[in-house]
Amino acid sequence: MEESVNDDDRAALFIRLLAEHERRLAAYVMTFVSSASDADDILQETKxxxxxxxxxxxRGxxxxxxxxxxxxxxIQQFIRKRGTEGKRFVFSDTCLEQLADAFEKNVESREERVERLSDCVSRLSPKHRQILTLxxxxxxxxxEIAGRINRTVAATYRVLSRVRLSLRDCVLGGGEDFVATSEVAQ
Structure with missing residues (x-):
């Protein structure tokens, strides 16, 4: 019985870790493979x-x-296979490794920006968060958004534009001095 508990814990840990990293893993694969169906195949094989x-x-x-x-x-296997089939231009392994290294170097800064964006979005007014969600x-x-929030299309474009600019400034500025409501709104 002890073994099944460990297996359950192992499966739960795997699922949690995969869920935490799945989007970044997909972005990573798409860095190398432009076709969504090919990327899905590679992701499935990887998982x-x-x-x-x-x-x-x-662990840890x-x-x-x-x-x-x-x-x-x-990805390397896929690209080599495509090259031998004569279907695509093939990057060398050295080039692929350099692309992978560049991706890895930017992982932390991307994660920081995502965290800042989440914080900045949480500071928006409920109405602006609703518009972003829509x-x-x-x-x-x-x-369609304009119809749901009872505004003109032009006014909705303006609000979205102001919210995006505000979020950009918030993320790039590290979240300091973020004005979330009146300056962006109306």
């Missing part, structure tokens, strides 16, 4: 390998880096 090899993962180390390294090998969460067109 299968990660699960099968999860016993090799050292960087799961994201480990997952990206696993994806990198699958636009980027529900992926509605601006005319």
């Amino acid at each position: 299968i390998w990660l699960w099968r090899s999860f016993d090799q993962f050292e 180390t960087n799961f994201g880096a480990w997952a990206r390294q696993a994806a990198f090998y699958r 636009r980027y969460g529900e992926e509605l067109a601006v005319d």
